[in-house]
Amino acid sequence: xxxxxxxxxxxxxxxxxxxxxNGGLGFFTAFQLAEAxxxxxxCCRNRERADAAAAAIRRRLPAADVSVVILDVSSLESVRRxxxxxxxxxxxxxxxxxxxxxxxxxxRSETEDxxxxxxxxxxxxxxxxxxxxxxxxxxxxxxxxxxxGSLATEITGxxxxxxxxxxxxxxxxxxxxxxxxxxxxxxxxDRRLGLAGSGVRALVAHPGYAITGRSPIVPGVxxxxxxxxxxxxxxxxxxQGKDRGAWPIVRAAADPEAFDYSSRATDVAPAPVFxxxxxxxxxxxxxxxxxxxxxxxxxxxxxxxEARALTGADYLDV
Numbered sequence: 001x002x003x004x005x006x007x008x009x010x011x012x013x014x015x016x017x018x019x020x021x022n023g024g025l026g027f028f029t030a031f032q033l034a035e036a037x038x039x040x041x042x043c044c045r046n047r048e049r050a051d052a053a054a055a056a057i058r059r060r061l062p063a064a065d066v067s068v069v070i071l072d073v074s075s076l077e078s079v080r081r082x083x084x085x086x087x088x089x090x091x092x093x094x095x096x097x098x099x100x101x102x103x104x105x106x107x108r109s110e111t112e113d114x115x116x117x118x119x120x121x122x123x124x125x126x127x128x129x130x131x132x133x134x135x136x137x138x139x140x141x142x143x144x145x146x147x148x149g150s151l152a153t154e155i156t157g158x159x160x161x162x163x164x165x166x167x168x169x170x171x172x173x174x175x176x177x178x179x180x181x182x183x184x185x186x187x188x189x190d191r192r193l194g195l196a197g198s199g200v201r202a203l204v205a206h207p208g209y210a211i212t213g214r215s216p217i218v219p220g221v222x223x224x225x226x227x228x229x230x231x232x233x234x235x236x237x238x239x240q241g242k243d244r245g246a247w248p249i250v251r252a253a254a255d256p257e258a259f260d261y262s263s264r265a266t267d268v269a270p271a272p273v274f275x276x277x278x279x280x281x282x283x284x285x286x287x288x289x290x291x292x293x294x295x296x297x298x299x300x301x302x303x304x305x306e307a308r309a310l311t312g313a314d315y316l317d318v
Contacts, residue, residue: 003251005247005251005284008033008035008036008250009036009254009255010036010037011036011037011093011254012036012037013037014038014091015038015040015089015091015092015093015094015140016030016033016039016092016094016095016096016253017040017069017086017092017095017096018030018040018041018043018098019043019044019073019095019097019099020044020099020100021042021043021044021050021053022044022046022049022050022052022053022221023053024102024212024222025148025207025242025249026042026096026098027053027218027221027222028215028242029096029249029250030057030066031056031060033253033254034064034065034066035061035064036254038093040057040065040066040067041067041086042054042066042067042068043068043069043070043086044069044070044071045070045071045072045078045099050070052220053220054066054068055220056218056219056220056221069085069086071099071129073125074115074117074120074121075111075112075113076124076128076311077112079125079129080132082129082132083132084132086132086133087132087133088135090139091136091139092143094143094146094254095133095144095145095146096145096146096148096249097129097130097145097146099122099125100121100122100178101117101118101175101178102175104174104175105117108165108166108169115164115310116166117174119164119165119178122178122181122182123178123307124307124310124311126147127185127307128312130145130189130313130315131313131314131315134315138199138200141199143200143201144200144201144202144203144252145200145201146203146205146249147182147202147205148182148205148206148249149180149183149186149274149291150175150176150206150207151206151208151209151280152172152175152176153179153180153183153291154291154293155176157176157177158180158181159173159177160299160302160306163177163310180291180294183204183290183291183294184294185304186202186203186204186272187204187272187290188297189316190203190270190272190273191300192316194270195316195318196316196318201258201259201273203252203258203272203273203275204252204273204274204290205248205275205276206275206288207242207245207246207247207249207277208248208277208279208280208281208282208283209235209240209281209282210239210241210244210245210246211235211239211240211241211242212228212241213230213231214229214236214239214241214242215241215242215243222242239282240277244277244282245277247277247284247285248276248277251275251285252275252285255275258273258275272290272294272295273287274287274288274289275287
């Protein structure tokens with residue numbers, strides 16, 4: 001099936017939860033899914049911003065079914081509370097793990113749980129969240145989990161011996177490593193779901209180079225200044241707005257043929273399913289080749305073991 005990002009197949013009757021759905025990629029992902037008829041749940045840390053995003057969707061789509069769940073992915077306690085609420089849903093067709101720190105701190109800082117902030121926000125919280133949300137996903141035929149990668153996975157490495165960067169910290173390393181971890185997690189999660197005989201699938205998407213200044217203005221949600229729009233539009237040859245950056249994420253969530261070529265035999269690892277822009281940094285969403293740093297059963301098992309030890313999450317031990 002050819003995929004037209006402006007004509008998403010009907011999602012009427014489906015329910016999607018999007019972490020970080022109050023702005024940026026998360027907002028445009030939620031809007032596009034709602035426009036296709038889905039019910040969307042904005043899982044956000046800040047109630048005021050979440051309500052503003054929900055109101056913005058309803059202004060443009062008066063019939064949209066939009067709700068809010070308060071979630072701070074950097075806090076395991078918040079993850080447990082929000083996860084319990086999502087996991088009790090009678091239906092959940094997709095969990096889109098989008099929230100994250102893009103503007104990383106210069107100096108290393110830790111969360112209330114004692115985790116390096118970028119690692120906790122971009123990866124560990126999402127790893128722990130899946131454990132709580134799986135019951136609702138298991139109740140829903142054809143459900144899937146989408147984790148977000150990044151072009152940063154191609155230009156940075158993974159320090160499995162120092163995930164918390166206590167030996168040497170840099171914000172860029174923290175961010176790039178967290179996105180590698182999210183990609184590895186997505187592929188390893190799909191492998192383990194298959195081994196467990198689950199009908200839930202997992203896959204990864206990346207938005208290319210998506211920036212605020214090339215995004216549509218949405219009052220109360222996305223309001224770049226004139227200067228930011230001017231500066232970002234100078235990058236037009238290799239950048240796109242976050243509305244278009246959401247296209248691969250939406251396709252990962254909604255493409256009925258996403259897994260047509262991906263084996264789920266229990267004795268072989270499924271082929272990683274990865275969506276990105278046609279021209280790597282921008283363009284229509286296509287099946288893409290994952291970065292070498294994100295694939296392979298060894299790295300998947302190692303990352304899973306470390307994440308379990310840090311978070312205490314105990315699921316899919318296969």
